[in-house]
Amino acid sequence: MRPVTVDVGVPSANSRAEALAVVRDVFYLAENQIPFFVLQKIGELTALDGKDRVINEITEYALDLMRGQKYKEAAPAIMPPQPTVPGNLLHLLHMHLKPAPLSAPPAATGNDSDQVRRWRSATEYSFAGVKFKGLSMKEKGMRCILDVKLNGGGGTLEVPRLDIDNETWRLLRNLVELEQRNREAVGSHVTAYCVFMSQMACTTKDVELLSKRDVIVHGHGNNDEVAKCFADLCKGIQFDPDDPECNYLQETCSILEKRSRSSSRKWMHG
Structure with missing residues (x-):
């Protein structure tokens, strides 16, 4: 038939x-x-x-x-x-969201002074001389938005471009919730990424800077709304940024923190 x-x-x-x-x-x-x-x-x-x-x-x-x-x-x-x-x-x-494996595992740090506890804002890193470069998914070697990496001797932070629409916050929050409930089974790399973005882009000036560098693209009409959404993205979650098993960006954060502290000392004594 x-x-x-x-x-x-x-x-x-x-x-x-x-x-x-x-x-x-x-x-x-x-x-x-x-x-x-x-x-x-x-x-x-x-x-x-x-x-x-x-x-x-x-x-x-x-x-x-x-x-x-x-x-x-x-x-x-x-x-x-x-x-x-x-x-x-x-x-x-x-x-579908798995960060590219590191070329070498992050070195364990037992010194409390090496712990960073949180990311600085994008404007703070910029003040310390860190440059930002947004990467399109079409560029060679790009896999997903979690593939954040340092280039240029640690002076340029390459971040896959995040295209923000009304669905972005809901999807990211629910993926974080999935990890919060099932960390041993699924890991916490989306949470690590969301913590990174939420702390880097938590003010209007940060969103403005990251938008100019093509790290963030949004159509919300103003940067204030986007900054507030980032600031609220990871509220109430359990996450240890100094645990490399939990935070795949721990080494990157540590390198940027050392650079920022070094820049602050040069500014104070220069």
């Missing part, structure tokens, strides 16, 4: 926007997440090849969603040698 094709016409812009909002809700919301094994079971029951088809289509859609948000470019290592089945759809999005 030949399959019957039904022409439903071209959906309107409003219907497409509504459909996208529904899909985003299903993926983004921390509450009411559908366990991934339930989706697998639905696939098994709907068609002979349903399980594999459903998994492949959902996985590909999640990748397209993250690319559309400009949060990542390359596909993550979630396939062999050790396939990982996500717990739910939010976890699937989380699996």
Whole structure:
């Protein structure tokens, strides 16, 4: 029997926007997440090849969603040698955000004076001579927004450009919530990134500076609103910035802190 094709016409812009909002809700919301094994079971029951088809289509859609948000470019290592089945759809999005591995593990620091406890603001780093460079996801070697690195002898902080829209805060907060609840299973790298951005861009002047350097792109209308959203992003979370197991940016933060302290001493004694 030949399959019957039904022409439903071209959906309107409003219907497409509504459909996208529904899909985003299903993926983004921390509450009411559908366990991934339930989706697998639905696939098994709907068609002979349903399980594999459903998994492949959902996985590909999640990748397209993250690319559309400009949060990542390359596909993550979630396939062999050790396939990982996500717990739910939010976890699937989380699996697409993995920082590039460091060339060498951060050196352990037992000296309390080496502890930084928090990032300085972007304007403070700029005052200390640190330059900022925003990177597009299209640039060679870029994988996802977590790939923050120091170049130029520690003088230039390269940060993947964060395109901010109304969905950004909800997605980041829910990914952080996922890590807060399941740190041993999923890690805390999104939390580390959010702490980094929230403390770097917590004032209007910081947002203005990072916008000029193409680290942040937003359409909120004013920098005050963006700064407030960053300042509120990580409120109430548990996170140890001096623990390299918890904070993949710990070494970067330590290097910038030493540079800032050195600059302050030169300014005072210059």
